[in-house]
Amino acid sequence: MPAVTLIEAVTMALAYELEHDSNVVLLGEDIGVNGGVFRATAGLQQRFGKDRVIDTPLAESMIAGLSVGMSTQGMKPVAEIQFLGFIFSALDQLFTQAARMRNRTRGRLSCPMVVRAPYGGGIHAPEHHSESTEALYAHIPGLKVVIPSNPSRAYGLLLAAIRDPDPVIFLEPKRVYRLVKHEVEDNGEAYPLETCFVDREGTDITLISWGAMMHETLQAADELAKEGISAEVIDVATVAPLDVQTLVESVAKTGRALIVQEAPKSGAIGSEIAAELSEKAIMHLLAPIGRVSGYDTVMPYYKLEKKYMPSVQRIVSKAKELMEYV
Amino acid sequence: MTQPITEDTVLKTVAKFEVKYLQYLDEDGKPLGKKLPSFAKDTELLRKLYTDMARVRAFDAKAYALQRTGKLGTYPASLGQEAIGVGYGSVMRKEDVLVPYYRSTAGLMQHGVTMAEILTYWGGDERGSDFKYAREDLPIAVPIATQCLNAAGVATAFKLRGQARVAVTEIGEGGTSKGDFYEAINVAGVWRLPVLFVVNNNQWAISVPSEIQTAAETYAQKAIAAGIHCLQVDGNDILAVREAAEQALERARRGEGATLLECISYRLCDHTTADDASRYRTEEEVKQGWRREPMRRLRKYLESLNAWSDADEETMNKTIAEEVEAAVQEYLSMPAPKATDMLDYLYAELPEKLREQRDELARGE
Numbered sequence: 001m002p003a004v005t006l007i008e009a010v011t012m013a014l015a016y017e018l019e020h021d022s023n024v025v026l027l028g029e030d031i032g033v034n035g036g037v038f039r040a041t042a043g044l045q046q047r048f049g050k051d052r053v054i055d056t057p058l059a060e061s062m063i064a065g066l067s068v069g070m071s072t073q074g075m076k077p078v079a080e081i082q083f084l085g086f087i088f089s090a091l092d093q094l095f096t097q098a099a100r101m102r103n104r105t106r107g108r109l110s111c112p113m114v115v116r117a118p119y120g121g122g123i124h125a126p127e128h129h130s131e132s133t134e135a136l137y138a139h140i141p142g143l144k145v146v147i148p149s150n151p152s153r154a155y156g157l158l159l160a161a162i163r164d165p166d167p168v169i170f171l172e173p174k175r176v177y178r179l180v181k182h183e184v185e186d187n188g189e190a191y192p193l194e195t196c197f198v199d200r201e202g203t204d205i206t207l208i209s210w211g212a213m214m215h216e217t218l219q220a221a222d223e224l225a226k227e228g229i230s231a232e233v234i235d236v237a238t239v240a241p242l243d244v245q246t247l248v249e250s251v252a253k254t255g256r257a258l259i260v261q262e263a264p265k266s267g268a269i270g271s272e273i274a275a276e277l278s279e280k281a282i283m284h285l286l287a288p289i290g291r292v293s294g295y296d297t298v299m300p301y302y303k304l305e306k307k308y309m310p311s312v313q314r315i316v317s318k319a320k321e322l323m324e325y326v
Numbered sequence: 327m328t329q330p331i332t333e334d335t336v337l338k339t340v341a342k343f344e345v346k347y348l349q350y351l352d353e354d355g356k357p358l359g360k361k362l363p364s365f366a367k368d369t370e371l372l373r374k375l376y377t378d379m380a381r382v383r384a385f386d387a388k389a390y391a392l393q394r395t396g397k398l399g400t401y402p403a404s405l406g407q408e409a410i411g412v413g414y415g416s417v418m419r420k421e422d423v424l425v426p427y428y429r430s431t432a433g434l435m436q437h438g439v440t441m442a443e444i445l446t447y448w449g450g451d452e453r454g455s456d457f458k459y460a461r462e463d464l465p466i467a468v469p470i471a472t473q474c475l476n477a478a479g480v481a482t483a484f485k486l487r488g489q490a491r492v493a494v495t496e497i498g499e500g501g502t503s504k505g506d507f508y509e510a511i512n513v514a515g516v517w518r519l520p521v522l523f524v525v526n527n528n529q530w531a532i533s534v535p536s537e538i539q540t541a542a543e544t545y546a547q548k549a550i551a552a553g554i555h556c557l558q559v560d561g562n563d564i565l566a567v568r569e570a571a572e573q574a575l576e577r578a579r580r581g582e583g584a585t586l587l588e589c590i591s592y593r594l595c596d597h598t599t600a601d602d603a604s605r606y607r608t609e610e611e612v613k614q615g616w617r618r619e620p621m622r623r624l625r626k627y628l629e630s631l632n633a634w635s636d637a638d639e640e641t642m643n644k645t646i647a648e649e650v651e652a653a654v655q656e657y658l659s660m661p662a663p664k665a666t667d668m669l670d671y672l673y674a675e676l677p678e679k680l681r682e683q684r685d686e687l688a689r690g691e
Contacts, residue, residue: 025486051486057516062475062509069425069479069493072464075486077479089505096469097476103671104465106456110674142672165674194677241677 001183006176009151009184010040010116013158014078016188018048021076024162027054028063028080037082038118038177060086064093064115071111071167072101078162084119084171085128091136098167099142111167114158118174120212120262121309124302131299132211132263137169138240138272144168145240146193149214151182153237156191163190173212180215193238196246202232205256205319208247208273210236213310217260220315229323239269247273248280255286256322260310265293287325292318343550345543348570349560353618355626363569369633375416375564376624376634377642379408382432383621384646385441386595388654389448393599397658399450402428406562406594409620410526411496412436413567414587417575418494424463425477425495427470429526433496437463441653451663452671471501474510474523481514481521481584492578494571496524499545499588500531508548511586515553518583522574523549525586527561528593533606549586561589562620592618665690 004012017024026041032055035042045053056063060081067077081087087094094115102110121130138145146161146168148154154172161168199214200221209217214235221231232250236242251257257277259270274289292310300308331337350362357366365371382404392398404411407429415436418424424437431444438459447454447466455465464480467473477495484491501507502525514521525545529536542548549556555577559566567589574585592615596603603612628634664670665687669680676684 057509057513059505059509059512061506062478062513065472065475065506065510066479066482066513069464069476069481070483071479072462072476073423073480073483073487075483092469092506093472093475097467097472101465102673103668104452104455106453106667106671107674108456108461109464144673194679241673241679244679 001185003181003183004151005178005181006148006151006154006172007038007040007178009155009182010158010172011042011044012184012186013155013162014041015044015047016186017159017162018044018052020188023074024076024078025052025054025070026078026080027056027066029056029058029082031055031080036080038174040080040116060090061093064090064098067113067115068093068097068101068111071113072109076112076162078114078116081115081117083125083129084117084133085131087115087117090115094137094143094167094169095140099140102166103142110165112165114161114168114170116170116172118177119171120173120175121299121305122175122212127301130305132261132294134171134239135263135268138269142167143240144193144238145171146238147171147173147211148237149173149176149211149235150180152184153191153197153235155184156189157193157237159188160190160193164193171211175212176215194241194243195238196243197235197237198232198246198250199235200231200233202230202254204230204254205258205322206232206234206247206250206254207258207260207315207319208234208236209260210239210269211262213260213262216310216312216315219312220319223312223316224319227320229319231319236269236273242272242276244276244280247277251277251281252284255284257281257285258290258292258315258319258322260292260315262294262309264296265291266296268293287322290318290322343547345546345556345558347558348566349563350565350569351563351623351627353623355623355630363565365568366565369628369631372624372628373633373638375412375568376621376628377646378412378416378436379432379564379621379624380642381646381649382408382412382435384643384650385431385435385444388650389445390599392445392654397449398445399448400598400600401448402598403595404429404431406615406619407526407528407591408432409564409567410524410561410589410591413564414494414496414522414524414571416568417572418492422492422494422575423480424460425467425473425480425493426464427467427473427496427498427501429498430466430496433494434460434463439463441650442656445653445657446660449657451660452667453660453663471497471504471506473497474507477521477523478510478514478519481519482517484520485517490579491520492575493521494524495521496526498531499525499527499529499536500534500539502545502548503539508552511549511552511554511584514584518581520578520581521584522571522578523584523586524571525588526591527588528591530593530597530603530607532597532601544588546586546588554584554586556586556588558588558590561591562618562623564620564624594619
C-alpha cells in the first residue's frame, strides 16, 4: 500500500472512477495539461484523453450549469472549482437547478454530479481563497456536503460522492493537501456518506470537528490525555445531511460536547450540531455545549489568519472549561 | 486635444460581420419573395401548424380563466408568440431534448408535454414536471438564463457520446443580459455543441423595454462574439421560424455547432397573470402588435391557397375546446399530492436526518 497525501488520494479516486465508469468525466479550468492548480488531476488528461478530462473556459457558473445538463443525461461530471471563494457565481446553478432537479421532476431526472473545491485557510493565500463556507451549501436541501480530513477518507469519500445519485459538494481542506501521508489501498472501496467517524474513543468529553480542523482537534485530544482527560474525537465528514445519531450516542456516553470549526461561528454547521444535541441529548449533558470557532468576520489576510483559526490551545482550554462543570 | 484614430493612420479591418433577417410572409400573409421554403406548399402541414398555434392560444386563455377563478397559480401566457414554440418544436425530433423556460408552453406541447401536465405544474404541483412522454426534457426554468447552460450541458453529453441529437432551449430577450446566457453561447461556440438557442424577443422584459436591455442593434449579433451561427427572423412568421430552426437543427446534427435564433415577436398579453402591462405600454402599441400576430398571418396565407375555410375554423375550435376541457378536467380531478412527497423525492434515498421530519409530515401535523 502506498503512503499518499490527501491530494494524491484525490487523484487516485478520480483515476479509479474514470477507469471503471465511462460516464464519469472531469471538467474545470486548468485541470487538463496543468493538472489543476493543486495538481489534483495531474496526468489524468494524458491518461484518459481530452473527452474525459476537459479543460473549460473560465466561467464558474458555466462549469456548474454544464454539469447539471450533462448529469441529467446520466453522465457523472466531477467539476473542479479552483478555489471555493470563486464558487459564488456558480451558486445559482447549484441551488436553483442541481439541488432541486430530482425533487422537481419527482425522480424522473437527477444530477449525479460532484463539485470539488479546495477550501479553508492556513496557506497564506490571497483574498477569497481561505473561507470555510460549508454551511451555505449545507443549508440547501437536495445537496450533500462532504469534507474529508485525511488521505484515506479523501479517497473513500470521493468515490462515494461520485457514485452518489445526487449532487455532492466535496470540499478539500487545502491546508491538509500535503500535510500528512496515509497508506491507502487503491481498491475502489468507498466510505459511507452521512456517517460520522469516531477517530478516537474517550469517556469525558466529545470533540466534534471536520476537515482541516481535525488535526488541531486530535492534537488537543493528545494534550488533554496528558492531563488525564479522556476525549472522544469525531470526524463529521459529511456535514450535510448530518449523522446525528453517532453524535448523540457519543455525547450520551461522555456528557460533554465541544464543536471545533474553522468557519464563522454564527449560523454554521457547529450551530446545527449544537441544536441537534440540545434537542436529542440534553438530558445527558453535564455542561453547556461548547464551540471553538472562527470569528464572525471576514476571513483575514494571512498576517492575521492564525489569530482567526482555532488553535490547539483554544480547544484545550475550552475543553478544560467544560470539564469544570460537574 | 486628441485626434481620432483613423484608417489612414494605423487601423486595418481584421473582421467584419453581418446579421441576416428572414421573413417569408408579410403581415397580411402574402409571400415577400419568389422563394418559399419547400414545406410552404404542404397544406396539410401548414394546417397542422395553424391548429397547433390555435391550441396554444386556447390553452392560454383557459389557463388565464383558471387563474382568475383561483384554480391555477401565476401563469405566463404566450399570446402573440405562438409561432416561436410551434415553429421550433415542430422540427424537433423525439430524441432531441427541450430545455424550456417559463414561456415555452408552445415548445413543450409540441414536444409531447401534455396540457394537463402544464396545468399541474402551474397549479403548484411538482408532479407536473414528471413528463409522461417527454421523459428527457428538463423541467421549466423559472430563474433567468440558467436553462441556457443546462442545454449546453445536455448538448455536451450528446457530443461526447457521439449522438446525432440536439438540445433546444428558449430564452426571453431580457434573459440575454445575464451571464449564464453569455457563458452558454461562449462554450457552445468553443466546443461546437449541438444546441439551438431561441431568443423570444417579445420586446418587453416585464416592464423593461429593449432599449434598456441592450445597446446592440440585434440580439442575434450576441452570437457573433461567441463564434456561433446566428439569424434574426420574424418570429410571427411561422414559415421563417420553422425553416430557420430546421436548418439550425440539421447543422447541429451534422456536427457544425450551435445556432442563436432571434425571433422578433410581440407580447400581446401581460408578462404573467400577476402583471398589468397597461402600466408601462400604450394601447396604440398593443394595437400595432395585433397587426403582426402570427395566426392571422398564416390563416390568410392558407386562405390564399384555398386550404382553410370558416368551416375548418369552426371544426378546429370545437375540437380544441374539447381537448382543453378534457385536460382541465384531468388536472382538476387529480388527487392532492402526498405531503411526504416533498421529502421522498429530494434525494434518491431519504437521509436518516430527515426521517423525523418525514414522520411529522406523515402524521399530518
